[in-house]
Amino acid sequence: MTWYVTDKREYLAAAREIGLTFRETIGSFNAAMTAVQVSALIEDRAKVEIEVTAVIPD
Numbered sequence: 001m002t003w004y005v006t007d008k009r010e011y012l013a014a015a016r017e018i019g020l021t022f023r024e025t026i027g028s029f030n031a032a033m034t035a036v037q038v039s040a041l042i043e044d045r046a047k048v049e050i051e052v053t054a055v056i057p058d
Contacts (some may be wrong), residue, residue: 005038
């Protein structure tokens with residue numbers, strides 16, 4: 001899971017709230033995650049873009 005954020009400080013300031021929302025949405029599942037600060041995203045108003053690769057076992 002890769003998170004692209006436009007403002008590292010804003011992301012870190014909201015870390016607790018983001019963590020709570022993540023656990024409410026995803027559960028207690030632990031995923032490998034990386035956060036990368038970028039200068040902009042394609043959508044002008046977007047502050048975060050999340051890219052996920054999932055493997056579904058047979």
